Amino acid sequence: MTDVLAIAEHRRGSLRDVSFELVTAGRELADARGGDLHLAVVGGDVDAFAEELNVEGVDTIYTVDEGEEFNHDVYVQVAQQLIEEVEPSTLLLPNSVNGLDYAPAVAERLGVPIVTDAIGVAGDDPLEVTREMYGSKVETTIEVDAPELVVTIRSTEWDGAEGEGSADVQSFEADVDESQVRSTVTGFEEAGGGDVDIADADVLVSVGRGIDEEENIVLVEKLAEALDATLSSSRPIVDNGWLPKNRQVGQSGKVVTPKVYIAIGISGAVQHVAGMKGSETIVAINTDPNAPINDLADYAIHDDLFDVVPALIEEFGGESPL
Amino acid sequence: MKILVTVKEVAEAEDDFEIDGLDIDERYLEYDLNEWDDYAVEEAVSIAEEGDDVEVVSVTVGPERAEETVRMALAKGVDRAIRVWDDDLATAEMLDVGAKADILAAVVEEEDPDLVFTGVQANDDAFGATGVALAETIGFEWAAVVNRLDLDVEGGVASVHRELEGGVDELTDVETPAVLTIQTGINEPRYASLRGIRQAQRKPLDVKELGDYGLDSSVLETPVSRTAMYVPETESDATVFEGDAEETAGQLADLLRDKGVVEG
Ligand SMILES: Cc1cc2nc3c(=O)[nH]c(=O)nc-3n(C[C@H](O)[C@H](O)[C@H](O)COP(=O)(O)OP(=O)(O)OC[C@H]3O[C@@H](n4cnc5c(N)ncnc54)[C@H](O)[C@@H]3O)c2cc1C
Numbered sequence: 187m188t189d190v191l192a193i194a195e196h197r198r199g200s201l202r203d204v205s206f207e208l209v210t211a212g213r214e215l216a217d218a219r220g221g222d223l224h225l226a227v228v229g230g231d232v233d234a235f236a237e238e239l240n241v242e243g244v245d246t247i248y249t250v251d252e253g254e255e256f257n258h259d260v261y262v263q264v265a266q267q268l269i270e271e272v273e274p275s276t277l278l279l280p281n282s283v284n285g286l287d288y289a290p291a292v293a294e295r296l297g298v299p300i301v302t303d304a305i306g307v308a309g310d311d312p313l314e315v316t317r318e319m320y321g322s323k324v325e326t327t328i329e330v331d332a333p334e335l336v337v338t339i340r341s342t343e344w345d346g347a348e349g350e351g352s353a354d355v356q357s358f359e360a361d362v363d364e365s366q367v368r369s370t371v372t373g374f375e376e377a378g379g380g381d382v383d384i385a386d387a388d389v390l391v392s393v394g395r396g397i398d399e400e401e402n403i404v405l406v407e408k409l410a411e412a413l414d415a416t417l418s419s420s421r422p423i424v425d426n427g428w429l430p431k432n433r434q435v436g437q438s439g440k441v442v443t444p445k446v447y448i449a450i451g452i453s454g455a456v457q458h459v460a461g462m463k464g465s466e467t468i469v470a471i472n473t474d475p476n477a478p479i480n481d482l483a484d485y486a487i488h489d490d491l492f493d494v495v496p497a498l499i500e501e502f503g504g505e506s507p508l
Numbered sequence: 509m510k511i512l513v514t515v516k517e518v519a520e521a522e523d524d525f526e527i528d529g530l531d532i533d534e535r536y537l538e539y540d541l542n543e544w545d546d547y548a549v550e551e552a553v554s555i556a557e558e559g560d561d562v563e564v565v566s567v568t569v570g571p572e573r574a575e576e577t578v579r580m581a582l583a584k585g586v587d588r589a590i591r592v593w594d595d596d597l598a599t600a601e602m603l604d605v606g607a608k609a610d611i612l613a614a615v616v617e618e619e620d621p622d623l624v625f626t627g628v629q630a631n632d633d634a635f636g637a638t639g640v641a642l643a644e645t646i647g648f649e650w651a652a653v654v655n656r657l658d659l660d661v662e663g664g665v666a667s668v669h670r671e672l673e674g675g676v677d678e679l680t681d682v683e684t685p686a687v688l689t690i691q692t693g694i695n696e697p698r699y700a701s702l703r704g705i706r707q708a709q710r711k712p713l714d715v716k717e718l719g720d721y722g723l724d725s726s727v728l729e730t731p732v733s734r735t736a737m738y739v740p741e742t743e744s745d746a747t748v749f750e751g752d753a754e755e756t757a758g759q760l761a762d763l764l765r766d767k768g769v770v771e772g
Binding site: 197202256258259262281282283284286287288289290291293294295297299300301302303312314318319320321323324325326327328329330331332368369370371372373374375376377388389413414415421422424425426427431437438439440441445446467469470473474475476477480481482483484485486487488489490493494496497498500501502 | 519520521523524525527530532604605606609631632633634635636637638639640641643644645649650651652653667669670671672673674675676677678679680681682683692693696730731732733734735736737738739740742743744745746747748749752753754756757758760761763764767769770771
């Protein structure tokens with residue numbers, strides 16, 4: 187039992203990038219343990235998906251023709267049956283919103299441990315998983331001394347596997363008990379468009395929880411105006427209703443790649459970074475020199491935004507509103 | 509109807525901190541109600557306010573210190589609170605997902621709620637797995653990362669939006685009883701009123717031991733252990749602008765002009 191089983195992720199007809207990252211992580215782990223990498227794809231156009239997924243490093247691909255879209259009740263049952271067939275030591279799943287909607291249930295059903303949001307996996311026995319804590323301020327090593335386990339991997343931590351593969355593609359007949367399917371996906375909804383598309387901007391002035399109060403938003407509005415830039419934000423600002431949803435940068439907001447991204451009072455949580463790490467130049471204004479955003483920044487000011495932003499507005503001939 | 513809300517007191521590290529062994533030194537940790545749980549509490553309390561005869565019970569696995577956080581949930585409208593703690597829990601090295609699910613499952617069995625709300629994740633260790641693991645353990649249906657909820661109590665259906673990546677919501681009908689993991693932004697958590705805070709002092713807060721639920725320390729046994737904690741080598745190659753605010757703002761202004769992205 188040294189094999190690894192990974193399950194690909196797709197949505198509305200397309201495989202998601204993390205599927206290929208699972209192959210890279212899974213191959214690494216399988217090699218370290220001297221086993222094979224099995225990959226399964228469940229639902230949708232499984233044959234077309236299998237063709238796309240047949241990249242370097244995959245030994246077997248199981249196509250499971252069950253439904254169109256993700257449904258956790260189906261996925262849990264299929265995962266369990268695949269595990270009985272393949273007997274892997276590790277089930278590798280994405281730490282995506284859907285991954286987290288079924289991975290813990292699979293682990294619980296099998297009675298095996300789960301470690302989520304892995305950023306590193308070392309293959310020695312016992313398995314060592316690297317993951318972050320305290321808002322990415324520290325890393326931890328988690329040792330799992332068990333013959334079988336479930337691990338979910340953070341997206342973009344591993345490169346996506348490429349190249350031509352030579353996997354053995356097999357169709358797998360799952361036996362789904364419909365009485366155990368107690369949820370129904372009825373559709374999808376796109377978050378509203380609104381007045382601006384922050385993805386179009388050359389310069390983004392992006393504000394985070396460091397702004398502290400709704401009244402202070404005028405300060406960054408004024409800066410955006412002085413720079414002729416567009417205002418965006420991290421999630422808590424939108425959750426609080428201080429800016430509309432179409433201003434949110436990140437995993438559940440927009441992905442932006444401006445020439446300059448000025449992060450003001452933003453810590454740099456992984457879900458935020460997912461939306462802005464492709465920016466050409468990143469500037470961080472943050473009182474905390476250890477905030478994770480500094481790891482990404484090209485330029486940093488470790489100072490109070492309430493001092494720096496007014497000075498910056500004045501530099502461009504504006505007047506600070508606070 | 510009864511709604512059980514899981515509430516965790518989480519630790520947040522100060523800007524400057526030191527690691528002591530396998531965790532951040534106590535002195536540099538501040539404790540607060542988990543951000544996601546605040547939204548879960550609000551969702552439950554607002555359902556109770558709209559409906560007749562809805563009881564909201566919170567459950568926390570945590571030390572006495574956590575009572576401050578629990579009282580805050582009571583002040584916001586939770587009717588009754590349970591805190592599970594004993595010597596075995598106090599000396600456990602790590603509560604892994606399975607252990608948390610088993611303990612909470614025992615509470616669910618005793619309380620028999622119609623709905624369980626948890627936060628999507630806890631701020632501190634961000635495992636994001638407890639709610640779904642709990643659902644499986646107790647045989648409830650579930651939905652993870654819920655940012656909208658319409659409840660049809662009589663029909664036994666929770667119609668939810670699950671917030672996927674990239675600004676897309678998945679619309680799903682979930683049979684109840686169910687566990688929903690609640691995402692930030694689903695509502696606007698209230699501040700505790702002074703009256704609420706006064707009332708909270710008189711609301712029941714029961715402290716339970718594992719034994720009260722027929723569990724013993726074996727529920728805490730786990731093959732999962734934390735063996736190291738460290739501050740990662742900084743990947744930062746940022747140019748840090750030094751000086752007072754006027755100086756740093758001046759340097760940043762020069763940079764922006766050099767890049768040709770601003771005028772003036
Ligand atoms: C499923 C899921 C999806 C998510 N999607 C997103 C997403 O799309 N986008 C997103 O942004 N987040 C998302 N999050 C939330 C994310 O985990 C963080 O909670 C969030 O990004 C934190 O926002 P922040 O950096 O503004 O706040 P914080 O993390 O609280 O950081 C505030 C920062 O401001 C600094 N600061 C405070 N005062 C000052 C001052 N006076 N001057 C200068 N600096 C100061 C602090 O040092 C700190 O670094 C998601 C989470 C989950 C679980």
